[in-house]
Amino acid sequence: MAISRGTTARLAAGLAVLALAAAGCGGKNGGDELTDGTATGDPIIIGMDEDSTGPGASYSVIAGKTIRLAIQEINNKGGVLGRPLRLVVENDESDPTKVPAVLQKLQSQGAKFLLLQSGSAAIMQAKSVLSQVGLPAIAPTGVTATLVEPPNNELIYMLANTTSDWSQVYCGAFKAANINRLAILEDDTTTIAALNKALLSGLDCVSVVAREKGSINASDLSAQVARLKNAKPDAVLVTSVGGSFEVLAHNTLAAQMKETTRFSLASIGNQPDSWKLANPGALEGLIFIGSLSTDNPRTQELIKFLKEKNGQDYEVTAYDAQAWDAVQLVKLAIEKAGGPDDPKKLNEAIQSISGYQPHFGQPNFTISFSADKHLGADGLCGLALIEFGADNRPKGPWSTYQPPCEG
């Protein structure tokens, strides 16, 4: 027991220094790197609840970065009503117990408009807090239909097609590919539970012959896949928030059920980083719901812009486009309301937006809101079915079926 009291104290001091150092480099996720650009006048403060470190970080960080770029671009071009946008950011780590405090904090920092870029359990919790806070909010990458349905939906908005539209798309696809028996592999997150409820109620075109659930942190899914295999399905649908679960699922499916067609939700297509997790060829033939169509001239512009900013290797996803459009909609609403200061007017201004042409979806896809339409997407043509190639990258539209534009 040679260790002395002095050593302990020194070690403790070392730890304290380390802690202070950590504190010093904190704030790296703050919005403070943005400038006012050419805009003058009083800044308009936009609050963002961004999960930059929790389970929702895999997509929130992508969207958050583009939100910052979009705001900077608006400021560079003269701002909103001549005033610059300022971004204040708080992190809820997708932890519902932190959401009330985070939203209240954003409001106390002067935010007039909120962007909810977090896990959907957290956003669901936020929904009931919004009425206390009294600010309108957009969930840029939200896809859970219940999020924008009553009750408590007065102040919350989403852009993209929800899962109820997805079931129509899948049904079209299953019919075209002659698939009658479907097996489902899902993760155990709140997001997927809510999503599957809506999705499956619309999937009456097939019989679901097996349904298996695995933990989002699972390190093995071979048992679940073996059970699916026993049910002899025509196709397997993987529903997960993406990330390591999704890839583990496809690694296992590729090994055990090579011949069966695989479908997935949108997340795998939006997470280029997780493609690297896949075994060689494990994603080949996987069909997912995408939202980016290179036929859309606005999408092309955005891709060009983002590649300039983030480097030519940057893989532009629907998250980027939805984040970008969310900021444009905030700008539009503030302009329509004549200023950011009256939340009620601002909320009505959002509801008067109609025919906005977004940077994702097919060329003639539009977004409109109204008092009882808090989901922007007009019709199915915000969606496309995309197929993965042998190199574990999306190779292009699935030739068998595409969602019709006049859904």
Add this chain to the structure above:
Amino acid sequence: MTDLQLWLSAVEMGCFFGMLALAYHLVYVGAGFFNFAIGPYAMIGGLCTSWLVITYDLGVWTAASISIVLALVLSVVTELGVVRPVQKRSGGGELPALVAVAAVLFAIQQAAGYVFGYPTLPGQVLVTFGPVEVAGVTIQPNTILMIALGIVTFVVTALWIRFTRTGRLLRAVGDSNHAAALLGLPVNRVRLIAFIVAGFIAALAGILFAPKAGVHSLSGLGWSLSGFLAMVVGGTGSVWAPLLGGMLLGLVEVFLPYYFGGQAHVYGMLVIALVFFAFKPQGLFVRTVRA
């Protein structure tokens, strides 16, 4: 239980749990202490390797070596900086050391998230070759490495304990810390060696297992629990006991969900823990007549 693919998964997980349990075992034998920070060492091994490869384009072997060194440093700091002073002050009481090691676990996880980022990173495979097909079962290279190196680790550790002076010292000290100190054996040095070897094995296990489902900063806690359970189930009677415990746990992890679906293995782990801790806390392998 005829599906070979399932058996393969079970053996792969068994090897991983077994290696973690072996790390627990060594610290327990050398220091009479359950080092709950074993899982985070493994996480550091896997996560730091991936981070170095992805961020700095280092070669896998260089990155893995750096990560192992980092895990060793953490292991040494755990022993010298936290466990030893706390144990010394509390006079051998179990609770302060338990809380201290819980704080270490929590701190390593948080620090790892801060430094390496919070998203899941893909694991890096040490040697790249194509998947192998045996009897209709596709075996990925990372699975082969996990199982092969897992077994090599056990063999080397067993030889080390049996045939080297340090290894024999470890067993002597483990039999009775107090008596060993009275005999003038270098108890502190042996404890430290146990922590270092355990840190190495844990970090290696983490690197080997990471390619299966990726690794993130919070993977450590679950791994700590699985390793602890595997060690208790196996018992402390032999170096091979942790491997047996790990294999049993691997079978549970794979076959319970297969027969009962979904999250059956979570309940299964709880039941196994309750049964073993209450009725057979000494595990399956008990060391006989050595005191």
Add this chain to the structure above:
Amino acid sequence: MTATSTAAARTRHAEPRNGLGGLALGAAAAVLILLWAGSNGYKQTLVMSAVTYAMIALGMYVPYLMAGSLSMAYSAYAGIGGYAVGLISTKTGLPMIVAWIIGPIVAAVLAVILGLVTSRLSGFFLAAVTLLFGMAFNAFLIDAEGISGGSAGLGNLRSLSLLGWTPTPYQVMVGSVIVVCLTAFLLDRMRLSPWGVIVRTMRDAPRAVEAVGVRVPVLNLVALAIGAAIAAIGGALFTYSAGSITPDTFTLNVVFLAIFMPLIGGSGTPWGAAAGAVIAVELTLNFPALQASGTLLLALGVLVILLVAPHGVIGYADKLRTRIWASLRKEPHRG
């Protein structure tokens, strides 16, 4: 909030006999916190988070620091309290107040059952089993969709209504802070009562306690039941003020924070757990420079405290107080 937390930190049991000194200082700190929060919604939410953490930490305090057993199933107990509120609100027409009675009872019963099953375990084994129990409970909440609402949880809760009076969020906050103060005071009294002395002796010398005819297992179970009930109240308060609960609302992260809170605040008195909760919330939620590293700072802080100031902030403040006192009076005090 920093000012108030140091005020809370001074709340060491001034008069060890009846715990009233602790109550006075604790109440003073609570009043300062309430004044600080005022009608600011954000600060009110922070206070509610601190209340939740404090109740979970106080719940863990009972078996952990009094009886010496580290149970880590407290995410489950807090969850039970929260789900009681959710279920009573969404599935029954019963008055909401019933949830605050049923939740703690269910949690206490479960704690007794788990306590009976694990009665032969201690230390690391108990910690591991209770952690696994917390995980299994989480899995159960996800699986039992008919009861718990599955992964989506329960939301859109009714407001509390007491004989036609519906408290405002501010009143709920004041009430919750009073609950924390009362709980800490009662635990402090209990700690100093003959029962508390026996329980603490049991931690250090179970055989001796058994020898004088007290049944150790029963005492242990009582401590576990009380702790679980307190944590359930905390879970219920949070769920009510946040308006919804999911299986992920109370995670293992909360359990770890709750172990550390008494250490940060000072393990000599229950008020330490409350002070620790305030500091933890301040660091993880309200520290502007830190963003995500608040939790890291907390973890490193715990290690520093373990190594240099094992009695926590309150213990440290108390030592200082005693020293100043002694130098003023030239009369030695016992620390």
